[in-house]
Amino acid sequence: MKVTIIRTLKIIAVLLPVLALIILDPGSTSGERNYLRDYYREEENTLDVVLLGASEVFTGFCAPKAYEDWGFTSYPYAISRNPVEFYRSQLEEIYRHQSPQLVVIEVTGLGWADQRANIDAVLRDYLGRIPMSMNRLRTAWTYGDREHLLSYFVPFMMYHNTVDLEEARKTISEELFFYKQGYSLLKCNTSSTAQEPFGTVLGMEAGSQLPLSEYSEETIRSLLEYCRERQFENLLFVVFPHRNTSEDVIDRGLRLRSAGELIESYGYDFINFDELHDELGLDYAADFYNDDHLNLYGKEKLTAYLSRMMVEEYGVKPTPLTGRTLNRWNYSQEYTRRYYAYFDKLYHEDPAHNYWFTEDEPLIRELRLWG
């Protein structure tokens, strides 16, 4: 008996560092790692609004600011290059954890002529950040490389050859920090002070449109059918603002008009913010950090506009918060305010420098101590 126990302990001692290594997720980029993970850290059924989409969403909407100004809670469920074809799976994730009054679905991706981005890379970013569930398994099976299915659940198998020891050390340190923190302060909020130079902004001809690509039409129809089947009524489809400086982007916009018609034919609302730049008060020079993404200042404007619309036109009512949830949101609001002030100050001290902020451990520590 004693021998068996000792042997068992020895086996565990050997396997423990190996398991720790396998659990390590070295492929994550520091800034975006926590975006989806932190969604699941929000207490269940405490979010009034969830926004679904790609990088336009987490650079364009500031949840703590919306909370500060309008009192409702929200969260951008977004990752870079998120393709619309993953939205079915992601809607299931959203509703598994929350009961939002409104889900805002950003659909710029439909406007491209063909399938964009490396779907597999985005799939790994997505699946590597959500909890284990049947939906996760099904999504890996449907969209993933079935010969390497395990690698969607053990990221180490994918990224082990690119692991940098220093990065790995930072990863572990940050994981522990965020785990201890327990929730996201910035709520999937990232932005930049940059204002990249740009070419001439082109306008879209009123009334004209281009047909969607076969792939996009199939994707959006599938999504809309799914939403209808699940009786999702509280959906708002949008296109976040872009700076249209090339023919490709104009064509994208023209296709998105067709997407809008199709969406509306299913009974859902569609708002194209690319047609509302004036109403938003966007300054092409000051409010975009590149053609596809708003910067710190543009984000404030869009957040303000969209939040007002959610409350006044879509009837979003702030759910009363209490106890720990209330404290966390208040703290997040205060923290974001400090974050904005800090970066605004940096920008004015050196406008030429691009300050890029994410939920970053050293800065969090610094700002807690600061002011």
Place this chain on the structure above:
Amino acid sequence: MTYTSFNFLLFVGVTMAVYFLMPKKWARWPVLLAASFYFYLLLGYRYGVFLVLTTVSTYLAARWMERLAKNAKLILAQHKTDWDKEQKKTYKASIKKRKGRMVTAVLVLNFGILVFLKYYNLFAGSLNDVLGAFGIHLNAPILRLFLPLGISFYTFQSMGYLLDVYNEKVEAEKNLGKFALFVSFFPQIVQGPISIYSQLAHQLYENHDFDFTRFKHACELILWGFFKKLVIADRALIAINAVTGDYGAYNGTTLTFTVLLYALQLYADFSGGVDISRGVVQIFGIHMIDNFRQPYFADSISEYWHRWHISLGEWFRTYLFYPLAMSKSFTGAGKKIRASRFGQTEFGKHVAKVLPTSFASFIVFFLVGVWHGPNWKYVAFGVWNGGIIMLSVLLKPLYAVWLEKLKINAKSFGFRLFQMARTFLIVLVGYVFDVAPNFTQSMKTFVLAITNQNLQEGITQIQSLGLTDRDFRVLLGGMLVLVTVSILREKWGSVRLMMDRKPFLVRYVVIVAGLILTLWYGVYGPGYDPADFVYMQF
């Protein structure tokens, strides 16, 4: 399902669980048989036809021969007194003849399948080319043939058994299932080692109990195999494939580097795969011979072939070399030389004595070369190795004279190092044939290696072969580990047994480091095509 895949480990785990959970009073070998056939058919169900054909034909032939031999013994016993010596001799000769015909038929059938599948297209293509040069358009069809995985290994193994039954060294296996297990045993079917029936069979059929120490040693061996295969071999293969994919684009320095890298890659790949196989069978209480014994430490090409692919060497020695060397025609040739004028000289006496064996060696290596594949470069490989061995045996007395004249101490460490370096160089020449796409390119490689050395250009080319700086560092580190372990094995035998005597902390650090390094630096996962073990294609 390759040996280095997660699925294979899972498969072994499940087989192990089922095997050891079977009640002791039941035979456990059917579990291994079921697992073996499942494994093989998963690799490709088409291959199963050939495996079954070899298994059944060999089984039936062996049973028939044994029955014939037993009946013959009974008849001889019955006629002990009424037959004279001549009659008994004639009868025995007729039995031997009948057995011989059966053995020949089954050998022809099974080796015929192997030869046909492997070489038909080469012969057809060559025949078309040769006849075409004379204006004859035969147009022998080039067929779309597939080569069943491991066909060489299971054919050699089963034919070895058949010959052992023929020579009455072993009794024929009566149980078809047991024999099928011997032929198809999954850890070895894909790339060996080739086992002798008398050594492997009883281990396969006995019930073995789980033993923790044995399991631990097995896991260590499997880990070592994984390290060699995933960290060293598959990483080196990236660069080798880059060169072989565009052979004409590289200078002599790069080609030389590639051949050296190939020496590392081939050894790590093949020995890694064999270690995984040996580790897996050790879990089930079975011992398989080690196919490699630090081959690059050999001090002669002959010794190299006693250290490299040992089971293949054993097979050829037992079933081809000795029968050839001791055959009447070969020994007769030696006698003729001895009887001649040349044979009266000292050197002539030596040649007469060693010619049968040295020529038999040449033929064996010629066939080893041919066995490697349907390409003239492999023939050249075989001729090179066989020729060197033959010459070294024939010229041994002259060699001894030179050593004495130059006052070289053949037992000194320095001389031993020289011998190892010389042997390695000879082996590398053989590898040039192996790694080049064809015979012409291999000849060009020799020329370029001598005439087109440019270090600067070579370094630039080597850096563009798909390996990063990190990869080169890992390869260097892996090679150092491999050399260290090889030295330890050469000096002290089993490294695992040596480790057992070390304190737990030392063993723990080594094992955990091995696991982490393999997981961290192994070439596996999405983005990498799993590199098949080199000898799977045989």
